[in-house]
Amino acid sequence: MGKPARGIRAENRERLEAAILTIARRHLGEVGAAGLSLRAIARELGMASSALYRYVASRDELLTRLIVESFTALGDAAERAEAAVPRGDVRERFLATGRAVREWGVAHPFDWALLFGSPVPGYAAPGDRTTPAGTRVQFLLLRILADMAHLGMATAPNADGISPAARASAAAIADDLGREIDTADLTPELLLAGIDAWTLLIAGVSREVFGHLGEIADAEELYESTLRHALSLVVAAPAP
Amino acid sequence: MGKPARGIRAENRERLEAAILTIARRHLGEVGAAGLSLRAIARELGMASSALYRYVASRDELLTRLIVESFTALGDAAERAEAAVPRGDVRERFLATGRAVREWGVAHPFDWALLFGSPVPGYAAPGDRTTPAGTRVQFLLLRILADMAHLGMATAPNADGISPAARASAAAIADDLGREIDTADLTPELLLAGIDAWTLLIAGVSREVFGHLGEIADAEELYESTLRHALSLVVAAPAP
DNA sequence: TGTACATCAGTGAACGCGCGTTCACTGATGTAC
DNA sequence: TGTACATCAGTGAACGCGCGTTCACTGATGTAC
Numbered sequence: 001m002g003k004p005a006r007g008i009r010a011e012n013r014e015r016l017e018a019a020i021l022t023i024a025r026r027h028l029g030e031v032g033a034a035g036l037s038l039r040a041i042a043r044e045l046g047m048a049s050s051a052l053y054r055y056v057a058s059r060d061e062l063l064t065r066l067i068v069e070s071f072t073a074l075g076d077a078a079e080r081a082e083a084a085v086p087r088g089d090v091r092e093r094f095l096a097t098g099r100a101v102r103e104w105g106v107a108h109p110f111d112w113a114l115l116f117g118s119p120v121p122g123y124a125a126p127g128d129r130t131t132p133a134g135t136r137v138q139f140l141l142l143r144i145l146a147d148m149a150h151l152g153m154a155t156a157p158n159a160d161g162i163s164p165a166a167r168a169s170a171a172a173i174a175d176d177l178g179r180e181i182d183t184a185d186l187t188p189e190l191l192l193a194g195i196d197a198w199t200l201l202i203a204g205v206s207r208e209v210f211g212h213l214g215e216i217a218d219a220e221e222l223y224e225s226t227l228r229h230a231l232s233l234v235v236a237a238p239a240p
Numbered sequence: 241m242g243k244p245a246r247g248i249r250a251e252n253r254e255r256l257e258a259a260i261l262t263i264a265r266r267h268l269g270e271v272g273a274a275g276l277s278l279r280a281i282a283r284e285l286g287m288a289s290s291a292l293y294r295y296v297a298s299r300d301e302l303l304t305r306l307i308v309e310s311f312t313a314l315g316d317a318a319e320r321a322e323a324a325v326p327r328g329d330v331r332e333r334f335l336a337t338g339r340a341v342r343e344w345g346v347a348h349p350f351d352w353a354l355l356f357g358s359p360v361p362g363y364a365a366p367g368d369r370t371t372p373a374g375t376r377v378q379f380l381l382l383r384i385l386a387d388m389a390h391l392g393m394a395t396a397p398n399a400d401g402i403s404p405a406a407r408a409s410a411a412a413i414a415d416d417l418g419r420e421i422d423t424a425d426l427t428p429e430l431l432l433a434g435i436d437a438w439t440l441l442i443a444g445v446s447r448e449v450f451g452h453l454g455e456i457a458d459a460e461e462l463y464e465s466t467l468r469h470a471l472s473l474v475v476a477a478p479a480p
Numbered sequence: 481t482g483t484a485c486a487t488c489a490g491t492g493a494a495c496g497c498g499c500g501t502t503c504a505c506t507g508a509t510g511t512a513c
Numbered sequence: 514t515g516t517a518c519a520t521c522a523g524t525g526a527a528c529g530c531g532c533g534t535t536c537a538c539t540g541a542t543g544t545a546c
Contacts, residue, residue: 009509009521016522032361034274039499050502051523059500118357119450121272166465169457176456195462196444196469200436203443210359216416217409222435225406229436233469249488249542256489279532290535291490299533487543498532503525510520 017055019045021069024062029110033063033120060123063114067125068133070111075136077104082140090148091231097140098201098227105205106219112209116202138198142181145194148235149185155236156193166192190234197230204230257295259285261309264302269350273303273360300363303354307365308373310351315376317344322380330388331471337380338441338467345445346459352449356442378438382421385434388475389425395476396433406432430474437470444470 023041031037038059042049056062081100085093105112114120115134148154170188173195186194204226206212208219263281271277278299282289296302321340325333345352354360355374388394410428413435426434444466446452448459 007510012522030361032274032358034272035361037499038501047522048524049500050525053501054522113358116452117450118272118353121270121275162465163461165458165461169462172456176454192462192465193469196440196466199443199447199466200440203439203446204436206443207439210357212356214416216412218405221403221405222409222432225402225432226436226439229433229473233472247543252489277532278534287489288491289533290492293534294489483546485544485546487541489539489541491538491540493536493538495535496533499530500528502528505524505526506522507524508520508522511518513516513518 013055016045020052020055020062021065024066025111028066028114032110033114033123036063038062063120063123064126064129066111067114067130070108070115071130071133071136073108073111074101074104074115075133075140077101078137078140082144087147090144090151090153091235093144093147094141094231094235095227097137097144098223098230101137101201102205102208102220102223105209109209112205116206117210139181141194141198142186145190145234146181146186149187149190153235154185154190156187156189156234162189162192170195193233197233200226200230200233253295256285260292260295260302261305264306265351268306268354272350273354273363276303278302303360303363304366304369306351307354307370310348310355311370311373311376313348313351314341314344314355315373315380317341318377318380322384327387330384330391330393331475333384333387334381334471334475335467337377337384338463338470341377341441342445342448342460342463345449349449352445356446357450379421381434381438382426385430385474386421386426389427389430393475394425394430396427396429396474402429402432410435433473437473440466440470440473 020041023044024036027036027040031040036059038052038056039049042052045052056065078097078100081096082093085096087093105116145154167188170191174186174188174191204223208223213219213222260281263284264276267276267280271280276299278292278296279289282292285292296305318337318340321336322333325336327333345356385394407428410431414426414428414431444463448463453459453462
């Protein structure tokens with residue numbers, strides 16, 4: 001009969017670490033990030049609040065873990081959806097990514113608020129821990145954009161009036177984001193349009209998740225329209 | 241010699257009501273909406289916390305007042321900027337509105353978070369008090385859009401693939417928002433594009449105000465680019 | 481103009497609740513010989 | 514395999530702090546006659 005591969009303690013620890021994150025995530029949805037409380041989590045686990053400090057260094061560190069976990073889940077979802085589309089169908093790769101982002105956000109509204117909502121007062125996410133996971137979707141979109149450019153499909157609408165400062169910002173962002181990507185085909189104009197496409201996607205989801213939409217509209221269909229508008233910022237309209 | 245027109249009490253009350261809102265607004269910036277505390281405000285005023293209840297019904301009511309005041313200030317700023325542009329220059333009216341929105345947001349980051357950030361847990365804004373002030377900028381943009389349409393300038397990019405559900409949502413929103421506006425020229429396509437233009441404006445400001453931008457970019461120039469992208473959603477590119 | 485009464489502003493104590501974090505400690509699990 | 518010691522998990526009390534809201538109350542301002 002198989003003995004427990006690695007002790008009862010290790011098993012318990014794993015179970016508890018997972019339970020803490022699960023409960024924390026639910027509390028997040030009930031009281032928001034600012035109200036997240038270690039004591040409340042301990043209470044629900046039926047243990048003394050001090051015991052939590054065996055698993056979590058502090059309240060802020062727990063928040064950081066939640067953020068990283070959420071960014072990872074979002075990145076996974078987006079990449080999975082995008083990977084399922086044939087490489088050649090670049091428009092559809094963009095749309096699939098956008099749909100995956102919305103689906104994740106709608107399914108995890110409070111995690112969404114944590115990632116894209118107003119900042120938690122008194123808490124500053126440590127960039128070195130959150131940035132790698134936090135930029136995965138942007139990278140994904142950037143790769144799609146590069147492919148579009150390579151195929152000659154991409155056309156940013158307002159190539160005309162781009163100021164030198166905006167151009168410089170685009171270059172800086174490309175430099176910062178694009179180390180691992182072939183950015184040869186990405187003009188500053190296109191990159192700026194890509195940034196706003198991404199901004200519009202995020203906002204389209206936030207608008208729904210944060211309840212700024214009222215109950216009038218069919219949120220999913222509205223987002224489909226938003227997706228197309230975002231796409232129109234970076235790509236020429238397809239032949240009808 | 242003029243006697244005080246209306247008693248020392250009325251004067252004090254006015255002063256205090258204003259002071260409470262001023263202090264509350266500052267606290268908002270230090271601890272966020274979720275941390276806003278009547279006791280802290282009373283402490284700063286040097287009075288007993290119970291005394292505040294002579295001026296404010298409850299913490300939530302104070303939040304509501306802050307929201308209405310902020311929406312009003314934003315609406316004022318946007319309308320003032322737009323009114324300064326010659327009626328005929330419809331593009332510039334749009335751009336001026338967008339710039340005013342950003343300027344207000346950057347100058348009042350925490351009020352911005354209150355209006356457009358993630359919702360405050362446990363607090364639901366009473367729509368009957370916040371909606372009238374909260375929709376003024378949308379109305380303004382809608383009037384501009386109607387003028388564009390009237391002049392034949394407006395062209396929504398993806399008239400092609402609009403689903404019946406999206407079309408219905410657009411109609412419902414037009415019905416809801418557009419009672420006081422001549423919506424004759426506003427097609428559903430155009431209205432949907434207008435919604436996303438507005439969404440993009442808000443998000444362009446939030447992106448900066450919430451610090452999602454890093455320190456790489458020139459935020460103002462980036463927003464100029466965003467403004468043009470938003471405009472491109474509703475209007476054909478101008479002749480060069 | 482002077483007085484009696486009503487209104488209002490502000491007090492301070494209290495109720496009942498919450499939080500993060502530290503610390504000395506017990507008792508169980510794991511490990512080396 | 515058995516024992517001695519080290520590690521780890523969890524306890525419970527404590528520190529020092531916060532909050533919203535209610536209530537009976539004093540003393541000042543305003544008003545009617």
